[in-house]
Amino acid sequence: MSGPIKPVNQKAWWLVLPVILCVAFSAIIPLMTVVNYSVQDIISPERRVFVGVEWFMEVLRDEDLHEALFRQIQYSLSVLLIEVPLGITLALCMPAHGWKSSAVLVVVALSLLIPWNVVGTIWQIFGRADIGLLGYTLERMGVEYSYTGNATHAWITVLVMDVWHWTPLVALLAFAGLRSIPDAYYQAAQIDGASRIAVFRYIQLPKLRGVLVIAVLLRFMDSFMIYTEPFVLTGGGPGNATTFLSQYLTQKAVGQFDLGPAAAFSLIYFLIILLFSFVLYNWMQSVGTADAQEKSHG
Amino acid sequence: MQLELEEIEQRVGSDVHLYRQSLKLTPGVINVILGATKAGKTSLMRIMAGLDQPSHGRVLVDGRDVTNMPVRERNVAMVYQQFINYPAMTVAENIGSPLRLRGEPPARIQAKVRELAERLHIEMFLERLPAELSGGQQQRVALARALAKDAPLMLFDEPLVNLDYKLREELREELTLLFASSGSTVLYATTEPGEALMLGGYTAVMDAGELLQYGPAADVFHRPSSLRVARAFSDPPMNLIEVTQSSEGLRFGSGVTVEWELAEGLPERMLLGVRANAVALQPTQRSAALDAHVELAEISGSDSFLHVETAVGDLVAQLAGVHNVEIGSAIQVHIDLAQAYLFDSAGPLLQMPIALKGGR
Amino acid sequence: MALIELDLAHAYGANPQKDEDYALLPMQLRFEDGGAYALLGPSGCGKSTMLNIISGLLAPSHGTVRFDGIDVSAHSPQQRNIAQVFQFPVIYDTMTVEQNLAFPLKNRGLSPERIRQRVGEVAEMLEISHEMNRRAAGLSADQKQIISLGRGLVRPDVSAVLFDEPLTVIDPHLKWKLRRKLKQIHHELRLTLIYVTHDQIEALTFADEVVVMSRGRAVQVGRPEDLFERPAHTFVGHFIGSPGMNFLAASVDGSSLKVLDVVLTHDRNLPQGDLMLGIRPEYLEIVPPQTPESVAFEVARVQDIGTYFLVACRRGDVTLKVRMGPEMIIPTAGQTVGLRLISGRTCFYRNEELVL
16 A cells, blocks of 8 residues: 555544644634734724724834834843853853752742742832832942933843843753763863863853754743733833833733734734744754754765 | 565655565564664564554555554564663563553462563562663563563564673573574564574565565575675675686686686676685685785684785685784785675676585 | 873772772783773673773772873873773764864864874874865764774874773674774874773774773783683683683592593693583584593584584583584584583683683
């Protein structure tokens, strides 16, 4: 019998059915609703007019949107550029064996366990000049620190908060990746007289590549949709200095109750993240594919 | 049970993992699949077990088509290279697991477990966890479990390759004895020609996804159907010398001519193949002498391997016993033509060694 | 190139009391400058531990390691200037072959011309000059091992090259190529080479001298032919040779030797009492059953191993193996044959040690 390989066990589909129903109910149907809204003008619950791609055009022409997008890209890039190297460095310093290793792991992971709005609240209070340790210390040192009044200060605070919150994720992933490198590589490097930097550059970094792809993708996607922490900390201010894309979207949809444009914007937002992630992933994999191709022909 | 692969082919995307081949396994003996690392041995085993589906062809068990039967329903036992055991179960529970799944009464399970453990010399470890045992002991637990299942088809994918050589020798012996008494069809994959011969039974030689030859091990060894089989099934590698036809018989590249009765219709240029043990320091009844320059001498106790450079190329000679020949010395080697094969440059065997014509 | 002397013991715990506490029992070994040595033994015998102590990756808990007379026990591998090839190829994936080979020299600060020259020489010797610009990650396992080896050889002042079961991942027919290459390199460069393996063929073909180890002890040190012909210990007789030596319990009374309830005469100066008789399958002679001074056995099994035959002979619950070349007359299963147990090659052991 020639032809495509037949599935061997059809019963497996029955087991997946409940999950399909749940996902359909909670995700797919709402998504379809959004698509529906995005091509309609909802003047009132009874009156809906089909407007085609008009909302999409309007959204794409929106100056405020462009600014928010630009801010968002800046933010995500900064987050990646700081957190990835910092996380790797942290992982390199963490002990590998024994009780110290477990203790350090727990301490490092603590910030990941905090609910996101609490993170925002912690930093909000932390940065206040009257009751926050950071704000108070900075004021005593003579620095005019105000995350509510000064846009730069607000930016830096939001960034530092994110770094504090999420670098441990990168560190944990890198830590796991480092554990998988066999000892023989370090021994060979020692025998070859390689310096610590050379060991990092030629052994650890190449072997961490798989893990780094995951870390970069996760941090990129999460930071691109970030909402809770900056919202709690600065509310998007001062002005719209820290209004990132998701907050802008929410303002439009919930604040102004413009469902049509908001729905269109949601879809565009979704596609942007998808596109960036796709490009990023392929780029990072292509560095490894060059090796894989050589291997199969070698 | 009679296992047969009919016109099996396996493609993944544009890569061909297994070229079209048919194989009918012989029950009651060890069937060895011999081939280098990427030859396709594991792919073939997985199709037999039901873990993978072939892109073309059928798998027949006792005449019934089981190609689409999932592996759970086929009665197969498999032992892997990596000593796979249930880590959270004791040795006794590991060995007994197939029996418990079958619903055997506990008393019987206990008796059977004890019997198998004793046969494999691991009865003192019955209450330990696999992680506490050495590699060889863990692999024996895996073997005991496979035997407990008493499946009509047993597959062994290079099970001894991660063990040290002496342990490998001992377990190989035990395996041949264990299977002599069971009626299952046994399949054993290996990369070592020596192992294929020591296990006896039938050997299937694979190379780059193709099944080249299948038959009794010694037969395939002494009568390779092509150059590729001879190459895959020789350790040390077979010596190959280019020869052309001449008036008396054959002419070597260096000018030496030998008498040889050639059949009709053979090509002008051929390859003469002699295994290392047919190259000696003394002439035989029908041998060709070559001047040689010793490059290397390797002594392994029971044999000495001499690597020499001659006008017709580099050759390896396998001599019995210890021969300490000085590196760089000039000697004469004698190629026993009675044990020489003639191959077509493209591959197929043209003429068998005369020594074998008498039948062995 | 260095003369390496070991006078040490190694235990993992603090206060070793019994033999089992030691990974390496107290021993003294000497590796001559420029010699090729093999450390041979089953898994767990301590050979890798010894290699790591020689290389400096592990410091011995008791005793010293000397290189050319200097105590280097506390020195790192770098300081001892050794090179090591591991079980699986260890190469720098992101570099090309040339960069891999040049790496140790760059770290030592040699000039670029000198590096290029040295790398060229080594690549030539290892026959990989044509692959210099390929990315190392794309090569096959045996080529990667050659590069690992090359990284060790490229340093002109390397004191010793250590091998930790380097052919483990290599296919059988490529093993031949690599073994030959190693031997050639030894012949050309005359470096001190120490090779750890559990495969007796690798050990015996590679080394000038083999250290046979078992359970932390160096059981015998000698040339391959000596280990084969006169093993000093029953373990050596068993471990070396495929299959290993045949052993039989025997007892001596005057000039008669009783083995398997048959009495044979001997003309050796044997001690009285119980002994173990050892004879290798290669030296066990098959003769017609009624020949004097032979013991009758029944042929249980005949295996054609391609280039030789293995004949298993049984008497009672004792099975002996005989190795016969294809030119000999091979008996058939079920046949009764005689085995000549005492010959010039028979060894006698008491308490596992060679007595005669």
